[in-house]
Amino acid sequence: MFSNLSDKLEVVFKKLRGAGKLSEKNIKDSMREVRQALLEADVNYKVAKRFVQAVQEKAVGEEVLRSIEPGQQVIKIVHDELVQLLGGKAEPLAPIEKTPTVYMVCGLQGSGKTTLCGKLALMTKRKNKKPLLVAADIYRPAAVKQLKVLADSIAVEHFSIDGAKPQEICKKAVAYAEKNFIDLVILDTAGRLHIDDELMKELEEIKALVNPDELLLVADAMTGQDAVKVAEQFHQRLSITGVVLSKLDGDARGGAALSIREVTGCPIKLASIGEKLGDIEPFHPDRLASRILGMGDIVTLVEKAQENINQEQAMKMQEKLLKAKFDFEDFLQQMDQLKKMGPLDSLLKMIPGVGKALKGITVDERDMERMVAIIKSMTIEERRNPMIIDGSRKKRIARGSGNSVQAVNQLLKQFHAMQKMFHNMNKGRLKGLPKGMMPF
Amino acid sequence: MTIMFGTFEKLKKSLSKTTNRLMGQISQVVRRRKLDDDLLDEIEEILIEADVGVSATMYLIERLKETARERKLTEGEEVLAVLKEEIATILSRHPSAASIENNISPVVWLIVGVNGVGKTTTIGKLATLFAHEGKKVIIAACDTFRAAAIDQIAIWAERSNVDIIKSQEGADPASVAFDAAKAAAARSADILLVDTAGRLHTKANLMEELKKIRRVITKALPEAPIYSKLIIDGSTGQNAISQVKVFTDAVGCDGIIVTKLDGTAKGGVMIAVAQELEVPVDFIGLGEGIDDLQRFDPKQFAEALCSDA
Numbered sequence: 001m002f003s004n005l006s007d008k009l010e011v012v013f014k015k016l017r018g019a020g021k022l023s024e025k026n027i028k029d030s031m032r033e034v035r036q037a038l039l040e041a042d043v044n045y046k047v048a049k050r051f052v053q054a055v056q057e058k059a060v061g062e063e064v065l066r067s068i069e070p071g072q073q074v075i076k077i078v079h080d081e082l083v084q085l086l087g088g089k090a091e092p093l094a095p096i097e098k099t100p101t102v103y104m105v106c107g108l109q110g111s112g113k114t115t116l117c118g119k120l121a122l123m124t125k126r127k128n129k130k131p132l133l134v135a136a137d138i139y140r141p142a143a144v145k146q147l148k149v150l151a152d153s154i155a156v157e158h159f160s161i162d163g164a165k166p167q168e169i170c171k172k173a174v175a176y177a178e179k180n181f182i183d184l185v186i187l188d189t190a191g192r193l194h195i196d197d198e199l200m201k202e203l204e205e206i207k208a209l210v211n212p213d214e215l216l217l218v219a220d221a222m223t224g225q226d227a228v229k230v231a232e233q234f235h236q237r238l239s240i241t242g243v244v245l246s247k248l249d250g251d252a253r254g255g256a257a258l259s260i261r262e263v264t265g266c267p268i269k270l271a272s273i274g275e276k277l278g279d280i281e282p283f284h285p286d287r288l289a290s291r292i293l294g295m296g297d298i299v300t301l302v303e304k305a306q307e308n309i310n311q312e313q314a315m316k317m318q319e320k321l322l323k324a325k326f327d328f329e330d331f332l333q334q335m336d337q338l339k340k341m342g343p344l345d346s347l348l349k350m351i352p353g354v355g356k357a358l359k360g361i362t363v364d365e366r367d368m369e370r371m372v373a374i375i376k377s378m379t380i381e382e383r384r385n386p387m388i389i390d391g392s393r394k395k396r397i398a399r400g401s402g403n404s405v406q407a408v409n410q411l412l413k414q415f416h417a418m419q420k421m422f423h424n425m426n427k428g429r430l431k432g433l434p435k436g437m438m439p440f
Numbered sequence: 441m442t443i444m445f446g447t448f449e450k451l452k453k454s455l456s457k458t459t460n461r462l463m464g465q466i467s468q469v470v471r472r473r474k475l476d477d478d479l480l481d482e483i484e485e486i487l488i489e490a491d492v493g494v495s496a497t498m499y500l501i502e503r504l505k506e507t508a509r510e511r512k513l514t515e516g517e518e519v520l521a522v523l524k525e526e527i528a529t530i531l532s533r534h535p536s537a538a539s540i541e542n543n544i545s546p547v548v549w550l551i552v553g554v555n556g557v558g559k560t561t562t563i564g565k566l567a568t569l570f571a572h573e574g575k576k577v578i579i580a581a582c583d584t585f586r587a588a589a590i591d592q593i594a595i596w597a598e599r600s601n602v603d604i605i606k607s608q609e610g611a612d613p614a615s616v617a618f619d620a621a622k623a624a625a626a627r628s629a630d631i632l633l634v635d636t637a638g639r640l641h642t643k644a645n646l647m648e649e650l651k652k653i654r655r656v657i658t659k660a661l662p663e664a665p666i667y668s669k670l671i672i673d674g675s676t677g678q679n680a681i682s683q684v685k686v687f688t689d690a691v692g693c694d695g696i697i698v699t700k701l702d703g704t705a706k707g708g709v710m711i712a713v714a715q716e717l718e719v720p721v722d723f724i725g726l727g728e729g730i731d732d733l734q735r736f737d738p739k740q741f742a743e744a745l746c747s748d749a
Contacts, residue, residue, distance in 0.1 A: 036494055039488055039494050040493070040494050040678060041678070042491070042677030042678050042679070044489075045485050045488045045489050108675070108700075108703070109556070109558065109700065110555070110556025110557055110558055110673060110700075111556060112555065112556055140592070141591070141592045141595035141596065142588040142589070142591035142592035142594075142595060143588075143592075145587070145588035145591050146586070146587045146588035146589075146592075147587075148588075149587035149588050149609070150587050153587070193700075193702065193703045194703070194704070195703060195704060220556065220673070220675075222554070222673070222676050222677060222679040223673075223675050223676065223677060224491035224675060224676055224677025224678065224679075224705070224708075224709060225488070225489045225490065225491050225677065226491070226675040226703070226704055226705040226706075227675075227677075229704050230675075230703075230704070247554070247555060247556075247640065249640060249642065249643075250554065250640040250641070250642050250679065251641070251642045251679065251682055252677070252679045253677075253678065253679065255677055255678075256677075275555075366645045
C-alpha cells in the first residue's frame with residue numbers, strides 16, 4: 001500500500017532535489033502538488049490543508065533555502081511532519097499483566113474485527129499467555145461459528161452463550177476468565193454503523209460492565225473521507241484507546257491512516273497486513289513515513305526475521321553459506337521461514353530501493369509453492385547434490401511434481417544464480433540483510 | 441415490482457440520516473451567496489469530502505464555471521441546480537442493464553469484491569428480490585475460504601427459501617461452481633448467484649482463482665450469459681477505482697453494487713468511477729434488512745442527495 005502516494009511524492013521530490021536553489025515559489029508549487037497527491041490518497045481535506053501549510057511554513061525559512069541541499073531539507077521536513085501526523089512514536093497495546101486483561105474490539109461491518117480478534121489471540125498465545133475469544137456478535141448469521149472455527153484453528157479457547165444478549169455474554173466471559181486462569185479476554189463485538197444509536201448504546205453498556213483495558217476500533221484502510229467521521233463518532237461515545245488499521249496489504253493509498261490520528265488524537269496501535277493470522281504488526285509512525293516516502297523499512301524487516309527465524313538454524317545456515325555448501329535441503333528450510341514472516345511482496349517492499357525496482361511486478365506466492373513441490377520431488381541425494389540432475393532425472397522430477405521440464409530447469413538455474421549471490425555475500429557485498437535471510 | 445415501492449422515500453431518508461449531507465451542506469453554502477472563487481472553493485471542499493475525488497471534482501467545478509458563463513448565472517443557488525444536473529449526467533453515462541430476463545436460462549451472476557464489502561449479505565438480498573419476482577434462484581456457496589462463510593450464506597438461502605449448492609470449508613471453489621452450474625441447468629433455474637470469497641485485488645493468485653471459477657462455469661454452461669457484479673463498500677475512497685479496474689481485467693465487470701449507504705458515507709466515489717470507467721451501478725444497499733437493496737436510479741439519486749431534509 002501507499003505505493004501510489006509514494007510515486008506521486010517521488011515526482012515532486014525529484015524536481016526539488018534537482019533544483020540547486022529553491023525559491024519560495026518553487027516550494028509553493030511543489031506543496032500544491034503534495035496537497036493534490038494527499039487528496040488523491042483519500043487524506044482528509046482539512047488534514048491535507050494543515051499538513052501542507054505546516055511544511056510550507058518550515059520550508060520557506062532562510063535556513064532551508066540557503067542550505068547546501070535545499071531539496072533534501074524540504075524532504076526531511078515532509079518526513080518529520082508525516083511522522084508527527086501519524087502520531088510521533090509507536091504506542092504499544094496495554095500490557096497483559098493483571099488477569100484477566102480485557103481487550104474489546106469494535107468497528108463498522110466488514111472492517112475486519114473477527115479476523116483481528118484471531119490475530120490478537122495468536123499474538124497472545126505466542127507470548128505463552130492464554131487468550132479467550134468471546135463471540136459477542138449475535139446478529140450476523142454464522143458470526144459465532146466463524147470465531148469458533150478461528151479459535152479451533154489456532155487451538156485457543158472460545159466462549160459463547162446461545163440466546164444471550166451481548167452484554168451478558170461479555171460479563172460472563174470475564175467471570176469465566178477469572179476462574180479459569182485466562183490472561184487475555186478478547187471481545188469480538190458485532191459490526192455496526194457509528195450512527196446506529198441503539199447498537200452504540202450496547203457497546204457503551206458492555207464497556208461499563210467489563211471495563212476493558214484496551215478498546216480498539218478497527219478501521220478499513222480503503223475507507224475514504226468517511227474514515228475520520230466514523231473514528232470521531234466511536235471515540236466520542238466510547239473513548240476508544242486505539243485504532244487498528246486493516247487490509248493494509250491492498251493498494252489503498254492510506255488516507256485513513258494519515259487522517260485518523262490527527263483528527264481524533266487516538267493512536268494507531270496495530271497494522272493488519274495479510275489474510276493469515278500471523279499477519280499483523282505494531283504501527284510505527286516513523287517507519288511508515290519512511291515507507292511512504294519510498295525509503296524502505298529495514299528495521300521492521302530485521303525484527304520480523306528475528307521473530308520468525310530459529311536462531312540456531314540461522315547460525316548453521318550461516319556456516320553453510322560461508323563454506324558455500326548451500327543445497328536444496330537448506331533452500332526448503334529457508335522457504336519455510338520466509339513464509340512465516342508474512343506476504344512476500346510486503347517484505348520485499350521494506351528493503352530500500354526494492355519497492356521501486358519491483359514496480360509492476362506481482363509476486364505470486366504460488367510460485368514459491370511450485371518450487372517447493374519441485375524440490376520435494378527430488379531424491380535426498382539430488383537435493384544435496386543438484387549437479388547430478390540429468391535429463392532423465394529432470395523428466396522424473398517434472399512428472400512427480402506436476403510441472404514441466406522447463407519449470408525444473410528454471411528452478412535449477414535460479415538455484416545456481418543464488419549460489420553465485422551467496423558467494424558474493426561471503427565477500428560482504430550484501431551486508432544490509434538480516435542474518436540468515438535469503439536475499440531474494 | 442412491489443418491492444420498488446417507496447424506494448425514493450427510503451433513499452431520501454437514508455441519505456438524510458446525517459445533518460451534513462453532501463447537498464444539504466452545499467445548499468447551505470450557496471444560500472444568498474454570489475458565485476465567486478471563494479464559493480467554488482467551498483463547493484470543491486465539500487465534493488472532495490464526499491469522496492468524489494480530485495479529478496471528478498475538478499471536472500465538476502469546471503463545468504459549473506462554464507455553465508455559469510453560458511447561462512450568465514450569478515447567484516449561488518442557481519449553481520446548485522447545475523451541479524445536480526451535472527452529477528446526474530455523469531451517473532447516467534452508463535445505464536444499468538441489470539435485468540435477468542433472458543431466453544436462455546440460467547443467467548449467472550458472479551458476485552465478486554474485496555473483503556468485508558457485504559457480498560454474502562447482498563446475495564441474500566438479491567435472492568429474496570428475484571424469488572419475489574417469481575424466479576427460480578440457486579446460490580453457489582463458493583466462499584470456501586473464510587471460516588463459517590458457508591454457514592452464513594446457507595442461513596440466507598434458508599431465509600429467502602432458495603436452493604443452495606455447497607461443499608466443505610477448504611474445498612476448491614471452482615468445483616463448487618461447477619456442481620452448482622450443473623445443478624442450475626438440471627433444475628432449470630432462472631438465475632445462479634455465485635458467492636465468492638473476498639479477495640484484495642492486489643493478490644494475483646486469488647484473482648487467478650476467480651478467473652478459474654468463471655472459466656469452469658463457462659464450461660459447464662456454454663450457452664449461459666455470465667455477468668460479473670462487483671460489490672463496493674459505499675465508504676470506500678478512491679481505491680474503488682483501482683478495485684473496478686483490476687476486477688474488470690480479471691473477470692470483467694458488468695455492473696456495480698454499492699453497499700452500506702445508510703451510514704454517513706455518501707458514496708461520492710461512484711461519481712469518480714462513472715467519470716473514469718465505463719461501468720454502470722446496478723443496485724445500492726441502504727441497510728441490513730432483506731429488502732434494503734434498491735435498483736440504482738441516477739436522477740433519483742442526485743435528486744435525493746439534493747433535496748432538503
